[in-house]
Amino acid sequence: MCGHMGIRVHSHDEQGVTMRAPLEGNRNHQDTAFAGSLNALCTIAGWASVFLLIRSHGFPGDIVIRRSSIKYLKPVACPQIFACCKLVGEREQSFFVEMLKDKGQAKIDVRVEIAVGQETAVSFSGSYVVFARS
Secondary structure (H helix, E strand, O other): OHHHHOOEEEEEEOOEEEEEEEOOOOEOOOOOEOHHHHHHHHHHHHHHHHHHHHHHOOOOEEEEEEEEEEEEOOOOOOOEEEEEEEOOOHHHHHHHHHHHHHHOEEEEEEEEEEEEOOEEEEEEEEEEEEEEOO
Protein backbone atom coordinates (compact mmCIF):
# COMPACT_ATOMS: atom_id res chain seq x y z
CA MET A 1 0.00 0.00 0.00
CA CYS A 2 2.78 2.44 0.92
CA GLY A 3 4.46 1.82 -2.44
CA HIS A 4 1.26 2.37 -4.41
CA MET A 5 0.50 5.56 -2.51
CA GLY A 6 4.09 6.82 -2.70
CA ILE A 7 4.36 7.06 1.10
CA ARG A 8 7.87 7.67 2.38
CA VAL A 9 9.51 8.64 5.67
CA HIS A 10 10.21 12.35 5.51
CA SER A 11 11.92 12.68 8.91
CA HIS A 12 12.14 11.13 12.36
CA ASP A 13 13.90 12.11 15.54
CA GLU A 14 13.27 12.24 19.28
CA GLN A 15 10.39 14.65 18.64
CA GLY A 16 8.39 12.36 16.37
CA VAL A 17 7.85 11.04 12.86
CA THR A 18 6.78 12.77 9.66
CA MET A 19 5.59 10.71 6.71
CA ARG A 20 4.91 12.16 3.28
CA ALA A 21 2.94 11.22 0.19
CA PRO A 22 2.49 12.98 -3.14
CA LEU A 23 -0.90 14.42 -4.04
CA GLU A 24 -0.46 12.83 -7.47
CA GLY A 25 -1.94 9.35 -7.25
CA ASN A 26 -3.87 10.26 -4.08
CA ARG A 27 -6.13 12.85 -5.68
CA ASN A 28 -9.93 12.79 -5.82
CA HIS A 29 -12.28 14.20 -8.48
CA GLN A 30 -11.97 17.69 -6.91
CA ASP A 31 -8.16 17.72 -7.30
CA THR A 32 -7.67 17.50 -3.53
CA ALA A 33 -6.33 14.60 -1.50
CA PHE A 34 -8.63 11.59 -1.26
CA ALA A 35 -9.92 11.16 2.32
CA GLY A 36 -8.93 7.48 2.33
CA SER A 37 -5.37 8.39 1.39
CA LEU A 38 -5.19 10.98 4.18
CA ASN A 39 -6.51 8.42 6.67
CA ALA A 40 -4.00 5.80 5.51
CA LEU A 41 -1.11 8.29 5.67
CA CYS A 42 -2.06 9.27 9.25
CA THR A 43 -2.49 5.64 10.30
CA ILE A 44 0.96 4.79 8.93
CA ALA A 45 2.56 7.84 10.61
CA GLY A 46 1.11 6.73 13.94
CA TRP A 47 2.24 3.14 13.37
CA ALA A 48 5.76 4.34 12.50
CA SER A 49 5.91 6.39 15.69
CA VAL A 50 4.99 3.35 17.79
CA PHE A 51 7.47 1.20 15.86
CA LEU A 52 10.31 3.62 16.62
CA LEU A 53 9.27 3.79 20.28
CA ILE A 54 9.41 0.02 20.79
CA ARG A 55 12.62 -0.23 18.77
CA SER A 56 14.28 2.44 20.93
CA HIS A 57 13.53 0.28 23.99
CA GLY A 58 14.73 -2.93 22.34
CA PHE A 59 11.31 -4.61 22.16
CA PRO A 60 10.37 -6.75 19.20
CA GLY A 61 6.61 -6.67 18.84
CA ASP A 62 3.58 -6.73 16.61
CA ILE A 63 1.73 -3.43 16.29
CA VAL A 64 -1.97 -3.24 15.50
CA ILE A 65 -4.31 -0.30 15.42
CA ARG A 66 -7.11 -0.74 17.92
CA ARG A 67 -9.20 2.33 17.21
CA SER A 68 -8.91 5.63 15.37
CA SER A 69 -10.82 8.80 14.66
CA ILE A 70 -10.14 11.45 12.09
CA LYS A 71 -11.42 14.96 11.41
CA TYR A 72 -11.11 16.52 7.96
CA LEU A 73 -11.02 20.25 8.62
CA LYS A 74 -9.79 21.65 5.29
CA PRO A 75 -9.17 20.30 1.80
CA VAL A 76 -5.56 19.26 1.15
CA ALA A 77 -4.19 20.17 -2.29
CA CYS A 78 -0.44 20.48 -1.59
CA PRO A 79 1.87 18.69 -4.05
CA GLN A 80 3.42 16.85 -1.06
CA ILE A 81 1.30 15.89 1.95
CA PHE A 82 3.05 15.66 5.33
CA ALA A 83 1.59 13.75 8.29
CA CYS A 84 3.34 14.60 11.57
CA CYS A 85 3.10 12.38 14.65
CA LYS A 86 4.64 13.86 17.78
CA LEU A 87 5.96 11.41 20.34
CA VAL A 88 3.94 11.07 23.51
CA GLY A 89 5.39 12.46 26.73
CA GLU A 90 7.89 10.70 28.97
CA ARG A 91 5.22 9.69 31.47
CA GLU A 92 3.09 7.98 28.80
CA GLN A 93 6.16 6.32 27.30
CA SER A 94 7.28 4.99 30.70
CA PHE A 95 3.83 3.58 31.48
CA PHE A 96 3.64 1.98 28.01
CA VAL A 97 7.08 0.35 28.37
CA GLU A 98 6.28 -0.85 31.89
CA MET A 99 3.04 -2.48 30.70
CA LEU A 100 4.80 -4.08 27.75
CA LYS A 101 7.43 -5.56 30.08
CA ASP A 102 4.95 -6.71 32.72
CA LYS A 103 1.99 -7.85 30.63
CA GLY A 104 3.51 -8.63 27.24
CA GLN A 105 1.19 -6.12 25.61
CA ALA A 106 0.48 -2.43 25.93
CA LYS A 107 -1.70 0.29 24.42
CA ILE A 108 -0.61 3.77 23.45
CA ASP A 109 -2.54 6.69 21.98
CA VAL A 110 -0.99 9.03 19.43
CA ARG A 111 -2.04 12.13 17.53
CA VAL A 112 -1.20 12.90 13.92
CA GLU A 113 -1.78 16.15 12.05
CA ILE A 114 -1.64 17.24 8.45
CA ALA A 115 -1.27 20.99 8.00
CA VAL A 116 -1.99 23.25 5.07
CA GLY A 117 0.14 26.32 5.60
CA GLN A 118 -0.14 27.16 9.29
CA GLU A 119 -3.57 25.56 9.73
CA THR A 120 -4.45 22.01 10.70
CA ALA A 121 -6.28 20.37 7.81
CA VAL A 122 -6.55 16.85 9.22
CA SER A 123 -6.52 15.73 12.86
CA PHE A 124 -6.13 12.00 13.59
CA SER A 125 -6.13 10.11 16.89
CA GLY A 126 -5.06 6.50 16.96
CA SER A 127 -4.87 3.88 19.66
CA TYR A 128 -2.25 1.22 18.94
CA VAL A 129 -1.61 -2.04 20.75
CA VAL A 130 1.78 -3.77 20.82
CA PHE A 131 2.08 -7.49 21.50
CA ALA A 132 5.61 -8.32 22.64
CA ARG A 133 7.50 -11.09 20.84
CA SER A 134 10.19 -13.15 22.49
